[in-house]
Amino acid sequence: MALTGASKTTSGVIAFFEGLNKENSADAEYHKGLCTDTSILNWDWHIKPMQSTGAAGMAEVHATWWTTFPDLKCVAKDVIEDTSKPGKSVVNFDFTATPAKTGKALAFKGVLITMCDESGKLIDGTWYTDFTNLMIAGGLYDPCAPKTE
DSSP, X not given: OOOTTOOHHHHHXXXXXXXXXXXXXXXXXXXXXXXXXXXXXXXXXXXXXXXXXXXXXXXXXXXXXXXXXXXXXXXXXXXXXXXXXXXXXXXXXXXXXXXXXXXXXXXEEEEEEEEEOTTSOEEEEEEESOHHHHHHHTTSOOTTSOOOO
């Protein structure tokens, strides 16, 4: 969904994430549409932070997301761009997903803050959402399980 007023760079970020699905989530070639070898993407989960570097690293993390939530879908709802720093944006997304382990449909919101270079490639970005709830709902995290270090 092209948001009215979004720059070409931010529109490219939105199109990339809205276009992700189970079939292309593990495809490093698809991820090269947004990434360079040094692009960094973070998922801000305080219990176990996640980070990927480059297209292959991002594809590896995304493959896990689409294995856990096979029908994961994101739709951009709002964007804010920093006119003093071209390439910097904050995009609010609505998500729907059904965990493969539970079959219980979920709806949640996420925020992605990105910085892209002049060619539209990701320099770095960070996702923010309630990852603890998602990991519990997806069957990947049990807050009551004994801690292993």
